[in-house]
Amino acid sequence: MRVGLLFVAAVGVMTLTVHAQAPAPVTPENLVKAAKRAAGAEYAGTFLRICVAPDNLDGGAGRGAAPPAARSVPDRALWYARPYKVFDNLYFVGTKIHSSWALTTTDGIVLIDTLFDYAIEPEIVEGLTTLGLDPGSIKYVLISHAHGDHDQGAALLQSRYRARIVMGAPDWEATLQRPASAPGGVPKRDMVVGPEGTKITLGGTTVDVIATPGHTPGTLSYIFPVRDGGRSVVVAYSGGTAFNFPRRAESFAIYRDSQNKMGKAAAAAGATVVMSNHTEFDRAYDRARIAQLPRAPGEKHPYETDAATVKRYFDLGADCAEAQRLSMQ
Ligand SMILES: [Zn+2]
Numbered sequence: 001m002r003v004g005l006l007f008v009a010a011v012g013v014m015t016l017t018v019h020a021q022a023p024a025p026v027t028p029e030n031l032v033k034a035a036k037r038a039a040g041a042e043y044a045g046t047f048l049r050i051c052v053a054p055d056n057l058d059g060g061a062g063r064g065a066a067p068p069a070a071r072s073v074p075d076r077a078l079w080y081a082r083p084y085k086v087f088d089n090l091y092f093v094g095t096k097i098h099s100s101w102a103l104t105t106t107d108g109i110v111l112i113d114t115l116f117d118y119a120i121e122p123e124i125v126e127g128l129t130t131l132g133l134d135p136g137s138i139k140y141v142l143i144s145h146a147h148g149d150h151d152q153g154a155a156l157l158q159s160r161y162r163a164r165i166v167m168g169a170p171d172w173e174a175t176l177q178r179p180a181s182a183p184g185g186v187p188k189r190d191m192v193v194g195p196e197g198t199k200i201t202l203g204g205t206t207v208d209v210i211a212t213p214g215h216t217p218g219t220l221s222y223i224f225p226v227r228d229g230g231r232s233v234v235v236a237y238s239g240g241t242a243f244n245f246p247r248r249a250e251s252f253a254i255y256r257d258s259q260n261k262m263g264k265a266a267a268a269a270g271a272t273v274v275m276s277n278h279t280e281f282d283r284a285y286d287r288a289r290i291a292q293l294p295r296a297p298g299e300k301h302p303y304e305t306d307a308a309t310v311k312r313y314f315d316l317g318a319d320c321a322e323a324q325r326l327s328m329q
C-alpha cells in the first residue's frame with residue numbers, strides 16, 4: 001500500500017489544488033485531508049461513511065457488496081417520519097433514515113426513490129394523502145439505484161398507479177434478475193437510462209437525469225429546480241454514496257469520475273442545494289423539520305447553501321474515492 005503512495009509522491013506531477021500556498025502531493029492521506037476540509041461540518045456524515053469507514057475497506061471477496069435487504073420490519077418508532085412540505089413543490093415522504101421526495105408539477109408528481117417495502121404505504125401512499133396530494137397522480141418514479149432501501153416501492157407504484165419507472169440500464173438488469181418473491185416485488189422493465197442520461201419533463205418541470213455509476217453501475221443522480229417562496233432554487237441530488245461495492249481500483253475511478261461529472265453539472269446548473277437519499281448524508285429529516293419553522297426576513301431555506309458548498313460535496317466524494325483507489329496501488 002505504501003509503495004504506491006511513495007511512487008505517486010515521487011512523480012509529483014499531480015497536486016491537490018485546495019491549498020492556497022504550497023500544493024500537497026496527491027497521496028491517500030492528503031486526499032482524505034482535502035476531503036475532510038471539503039466536508040466541513042456540513043457533510044460530516046458523508047465524509048465519515050466513505051473516507052473514514054468505507055464499507056468495503058477490508059475488501060475480501062465482495063464483502064459489504066450485497067444490497068441492503070429488508071429482512072424484517074424494524075420497530076416503526078425507529079424509522080417512521082411524518083411527511084413534510086419542504087419547498088413549494090417538493091415534499092419529504094421518507095423515513096428518518098431514507099429519503100423519498102415528491103416533486104409536484106401541474107401535470108402530476110415525479111417521485112424520487114421509494115424506500116423499503118414496509119415504508120411504502122405509511123410514508124409514500126399515506127404521506128402524500130396526509131399532505132393533500134394524490135398518490136394516483138404519480139407519473140414518474142425515479143430510482144436512483146437498485147438497492148432495496150430505495151427501490152422496493154417501484155413495483156407497487158407501477159402496478160397500482162401506472163407510474164413510469166425510470167432506472168439506469170445496469171440496475172434494471174439487476175432488478176429483473178430478482179425472484180418474484182423479493183420484498184416489494186419486481187417492477188416490469190420500463191424507462192431505461194443509458195450512460196448519456198436523459199431529461200424527464202412533466203408539467204413544465206424538467207429533471208436532468210445524469211448517469212453517475214459508482215455506488216452501483218446504474219446509479220442516477222438528478223438536477224432539478226424547486227421553488228422557495230416562489231424563488232427558483234436548483235437541487236443537485238446525489239443518487240448513490242456508500243462504498244459498499246466490490247473493492248477494485250477501477251470501481252473507485254468510475255465513482256471518482258462520476259462525482260466530478262456531477263460537480264460540474266451542478267455548477268453549470270447553478271445548484272445551491274445538495275440532496276441525497278440517506279438522511280445521514282444530507283440531514284434530510286432534520287432539514288425537513290426545520291423547514292416547518294418560521295424564518296426571519298432574508299433567512300435562507302435550511303437546505304440552501306451556495307455553489308461553493310455544493311461543489312465541496314462532490315469534491316469530497318471524488319477525493320475519498322481517489323484516496324481508496326491510490327491506496328490499492
Ligand atoms: Zn445503495
